[in-house]
Amino acid sequence: DTAVSQTPKYLVTQMGNDKSIKCEQNLGHDTMYWYKQDSKKFLKIMFSYNNKELIINETVPNRFSPKSPDKAHLNLHINSLELGDSAVYFCASSDPSGNLQETQYFGPGTRLLVL
Amino acid sequence: SQQGEEDPQALSIQEGENATMNCSYKTSINNLQWYRQNSGRGLVHLILIRSNEREKHSGRLRVTLDTSKKSSSLLITASRAADTASYFCATDWNNDMRFGAGTRLTVKP
Numbered sequence: 001d002t003a004v005s006q007t008p009k010y011l012v013t014q015m016g017n018d019k020s021i022k023c024e025q026n027l028g029h030d031t032m033y034w035y036k037q038d039s040k041k042f043l044k045i046m047f048s049y050n051n052k053e054l055i056i057n058e059t060v061p062n063r064f065s066p067k068s069p070d071k072a073h074l075n076l077h078i079n080s081l082e083l084g085d086s087a088v089y090f091c092a093s094s095d096p097s098g099n100l101q102e103t104q105y106f107g108p109g110t111r112l113l114v115l
Numbered sequence: 116s117q118q119g120e121e122d123p124q125a126l127s128i129q130e131g132e133n134a135t136m137n138c139s140y141k142t143s144i145n146n147l148q149w150y151r152q153n154s155g156r157g158l159v160h161l162i163l164i165r166s167n168e169r170e171k172h173s174g175r176l177r178v179t180l181d182t183s184k185k186s187s188s189l190l191i192t193a194s195r196a197a198d199t200a201s202y203f204c205a206t207d208w209n210n211d212m213r214f215g216a217g218t219r220l221t222v223k224p
Contacts, residue, residue, distance in 0.1 A: 033157050033158075035157065035158065037212065040163070041146060041148070041163065041207055041212075042148070042160040042163065043148075043150065043158055043160060043205070043212075044160070045157030045158060045159075048157055056157055058157075088212070090212065103201065103216050103217045104152065104158065104203065104214065104217070105214075106212070106213075106214045108211075109211070109212060
């Protein structure tokens with residue numbers, strides 16, 4: 001039973017296309033995140049949702065739009081893909097109200113390659 | 116994607132004291148990173164140490180890496196109340212990142 005799952009694991013696509021990455025968590029957590037791993041391997045927060053509401057929106061292009069149909073899902077839609085969008089994207093979830101406060105559980109990552 | 120174990124799970128100290136957190140992992144690594152998370156926020160990158168490095172400093176932070184023991188430690192010197200946060204280690208092996216469960220640090224004024 002995977003706690004945080006992402007699909008697809010690998011995504012290769014042409015510049016200009018629109019694509020979505022899905023994330024699901026079965027931990028009952030209220031908060032979910034999207035991170036982008038940059039060329040230096042650092043993770044940078046992109047978005048955070050709490051109970052389907054956006055609470056963190058860092059400076060990312062408008063082409064990136066998160067969508068949370070329910071608190072167990074946070075999908076990332078990217079319009080008009082550019083070469084520079086190639087990266088690994090990680091989804092995570094946490095439950096600040098739990099005993100292990102703010103422990104983040106990460107998905108396996110989605111490797112996006114834009115050609 | 117969890118693989119590391121942080122030790123301790125929770126740490127409470129007085130302002131001015133040093134805080135040491137440990138991370139153990141199971142696989143080979145290219146690098147190991149430490150992150151901080153403030154309440155309600157996402158992760159913030161602190162420091163990266165490569166597999167061929169043994170020690171790295173950044174301000175009040177000191178990170179050590181022992182690949183033979185598959186462990187790393189994060190030392191925060193002269194702690195401040197603002198250092199209160201959760202700290203995570205993450206290992207990177209051939210673009211596969213794995214995270215520990217985190218240490219919750221509380222620094223009392």
